[in-house]
Amino acid sequence: MRFAAGRTTPATGFQSALGITRHLLAERLKKLVRQGVLRRIPYQESPKRHEYILTQKGLDLHPIMMALVHLGDTHMVDERGRPLLHEHRKCGKMFDPVMVCSECGEPLSAKGVHVHPGPGARPALEKASLDKKAKPRGRRVAT
Numbered sequence: 001m002r003f004a005a006g007r008t009t010p011a012t013g014f015q016s017a018l019g020i021t022r023h024l025l026a027e028r029l030k031k032l033v034r035q036g037v038l039r040r041i042p043y044q045e046s047p048k049r050h051e052y053i054l055t056q057k058g059l060d061l062h063p064i065m066m067a068l069v070h071l072g073d074t075h076m077v078d079e080r081g082r083p084l085l086h087e088h089r090k091c092g093k094m095f096d097p098v099m100v101c102s103e104c105g106e107p108l109s110a111k112g113v114h115v116h117p118g119p120g121a122r123p124a125l126e127k128a129s130l131d132k133k134a135k136p137r138g139r140r141v142a143t
Contacts, residue, residue: 029052033052035057036055037054037055037058038052038053038054038055038058039053039055040052063097066086066097067097067099069084069086069097070096070097
């Protein structure tokens with residue numbers, strides 16, 4: 001997914017970048033196409049070759065991918081530092097991904113978010129939410 005972001009990519013480009021076998025790459029690409037994340041487009045007839053482009057569903061995964069990148073950059077880098085830096089094309093600055101509230105623009109954290117059942121919630125979820133309000137348990141999350 002990271003290598004397909006924002007551009008079409010021949011399968012051979014994925015293989016060399018990921019360092020995996022053709023068979024494994026083919027399985028993964030087929031699954032992403034089946035799930036509607038990538039679209040497979042022929043770009044050469046003889047021999048037949050394809051490139052892959054992110055669909056809207058694939059583009060919508062970008063915030064999730066950036067959150068995973070940030071987790072790795074924060075907790076899993078060695079002394080050499082981050083393997084990739086991300087530049088905001090509009091301002092030209094390197095950045096760290098930050099999730100913000102769509103209403104007020106403030107950064108979000110796990111402790112600052114409360115979840116409520118939505119209109120598509122199952123009745124059991126709504127009941128569980130009401131039960132929590134009636135009897136708070138006092139469980140705490142380690143920080």
